[in-house]
Amino acid sequence: xxxxxxxxxxxxxxxxxxxxxxxxxxxxxxxxxxxxxxxxxxxxxxxxxxxxxxxxxxxxxxxxxxxxxxxxxxxxxxxxxxxxxxxxxxxxxxxxxxxxxxxxxxxxxxxxxxxxxxxxxxxxxxxxxxxxxxxxxxxxxxxxxxxxxxxxxxxxxxxxxxxxxxxxxxxxxxxxxxxxxxxxxxxxxxxxxxxxxxxxxxxxxxxxxxxxxxxxxxxxxxxxxxxxxxxxxxxxxxxxxxxxxxxxxxxxxxxxxxxxxxxxxxxxxxxxxxxxxxxxxxxxxxxxxxxxxxxxxxxxxxxxxxxxxxxxxxxxxxxxxxxxxxxxxxxxxxxxxxxxxxxxxxxxxxxxxxxxxxxxxxxxxxxxxxxxxxxxxxxxxxxxxxxxxxxxxxxxxxxxxxxxxxxxxxxxxxxxxxxxxxxxxxxxxxxxxxxxxxxxxxxxxxxxxxxxxxxxxxxxxxxxxxxxxxxx
Ligand code: GAL
Numbered sequence: 001x002x003x004x005x006x007x008x009x010x011x012x013x014x015x016x017x018x019x020x021x022x023x024x025x026x027x028x029x030x031x032x033x034x035x036x037x038x039x040x041x042x043x044x045x046x047x048x049x050x051x052x053x054x055x056x057x058x059x060x061x062x063x064x065x066x067x068x069x070x071x072x073x074x075x076x077x078x079x080x081x082x083x084x085x086x087x088x089x090x091x092x093x094x095x096x097x098x099x100x101x102x103x104x105x106x107x108x109x110x111x112x113x114x115x116x117x118x119x120x121x122x123x124x125x126x127x128x129x130x131x132x133x134x135x136x137x138x139x140x141x142x143x144x145x146x147x148x149x150x151x152x153x154x155x156x157x158x159x160x161x162x163x164x165x166x167x168x169x170x171x172x173x174x175x176x177x178x179x180x181x182x183x184x185x186x187x188x189x190x191x192x193x194x195x196x197x198x199x200x201x202x203x204x205x206x207x208x209x210x211x212x213x214x215x216x217x218x219x220x221x222x223x224x225x226x227x228x229x230x231x232x233x234x235x236x237x238x239x240x241x242x243x244x245x246x247x248x249x250x251x252x253x254x255x256x257x258x259x260x261x262x263x264x265x266x267x268x269x270x271x272x273x274x275x276x277x278x279x280x281x282x283x284x285x286x287x288x289x290x291x292x293x294x295x296x297x298x299x300x301x302x303x304x305x306x307x308x309x310x311x312x313x314x315x316x317x318x319x320x321x322x323x324x325x326x327x328x329x330x331x332x333x334x335x336x337x338x339x340x341x342x343x344x345x346x347x348x349x350x351x352x353x354x355x356x357x358x359x360x361x362x363x364x365x366x367x368x369x370x371x372x373x374x375x376x377x378x379x380x381x382x383x384x385x386x387x388x389x390x391x392x393x394x395x396x397x398x399x400x401x402x403x404x405x406x407x408x409x410x411x412x413x414x415x416x417x418x419x420x421x422x423x424x425x426x427x428x429x430x431x432x433x434x435x436x437x438x439x440x441x442x443x444x445x446x447x448x449x450x451x452x453x454x455x456x457x458x459x460x461x462x463x464x465x466x467x468x469x470x471x472x
């Protein structure tokens with residue numbers, strides 16, 4: 001334990017993460033408008049057991065207690081998201097809801113009072129439903145300036161205290177699961193729409209960053225970036241074609257969103273394979289996008305093998321986690337010996353290190369934050385305790401690989417565990433528990449799991465190191 005903590009520099013940022021719709025509840029309290037997730041949950045069959053985020057963890061009313069949980073763990077940063085329709089019920093500045101602004105002011109102030117730095121995600125998939133109804137959501141570029149307006153409202157309202165902004169969480173998921181596979185809101189199935197939605201999401205990010213850089217960053221001195229998700233893709237064999245397949249899979253997954261931001265355009269393999277279905281950026285848009293992230297936010301959960309797809313194999317993974325796999329010509333699989341979480345995601349800690357190294361190399365060693373990493377298990381509360389050994393082991397191993405990546409030269413600056421609390425796991429409802437704290441969804445009661453206590457021990461080693469360091 002001591003040695004693991006010691007492998008990170010004193011300024012390394014440790015945090016936990018959540019998102020608004022997954023924990024807040026209070027879905028129609030104090031003037032909040034509905035989001036596409038409120039609507040999506042109401043269609044039978046979309047979410048397991050008909051679960052909704054109506055109450056969730058009731059963080060809206062219990063946030064002070066939740067900040068205390070972080071204090072007990074010793075984390076120094078809290079990544080949460082703002083619900084767009086809580087502050088702007090119809091999505092536009094015409095509908096400003098002061099009660100929504102007040103809530104986030106209370107939350108931010110409470111974090112700061114306890115020396116916890118807020119890391120604020122502006123958009124974590126919960127588009128105001130009014131914008132879906134009026135414009136067709138992310139399929140319309142009319143949403144782009146509206147997102148920039150909403151982001152500017154956040155900078156205006158909270159930027160005096162919030163210095164770390166994430167424009168979008170995982171646009172890949174919003175595009176692929178929301179518009180490609182139809183398993184997330186707004187529930188569309190298409191092989192064209194994901195590329196359109198992704199394009200508009202990227203432009204929305206770029207415009208929000210421009211607003212920040214021109215109007216706020218000079219006086220507020222914060223940083224702004226985007227969080228993308230990616231699994232690692234390991235070549236199934238050493239053959240050139242499998243190595244190529246793994247590369248293509250990574251470019252379709254992460255390059256889709258990171259290449260325009262770091263390199264100025266979509267990856268070449270995407271332009272070649274997707275053809276006319278892939279929108280093009282104008283030169284002006286390319287200039288706006290390039291360099292539009294002060295840091296590289298990464299959410300990482302699992303690893304799969306990639307191989308060249310042959311005529312007789314369908315190419316789709318068992319988990320459907322390959323994105324628009326028909327455009328990639330890649331066949332995905334897992335090693336049956338890899339342990340799995342209750343999401344059926346393989347636990348492959350070295351995949352995390354390899355991905356960090358791949359990013360570092362491709363994008364010229366940017367400052368990197370893991371903004372989510374974690375796992376779901378079928379936890380049980382027994383006699384007031386949750387002994388989640390598998391989760392503790394998961395964190396120990398993944399954090400160990402983060403330390404290895406650091407030692408190999410990756411510019412990793414922080415790590416946020418997903419998640420502070422068990423919460424509404426999207427289409428899986430409350431059936432999957434990702435929390436460091438167990439939540440009884442009947443009573444709302446929180447119980448620290450053994451993994452939260454393990455983290456507290458890790459972080460106390462960290463802070464004693466700092467004291468020693470500063471005395472020296
Ligand atoms: C991420 C997402 C989170 C959380 C997590 C676990 O993709 O940002 O909201 O649900 O996965 O599935």
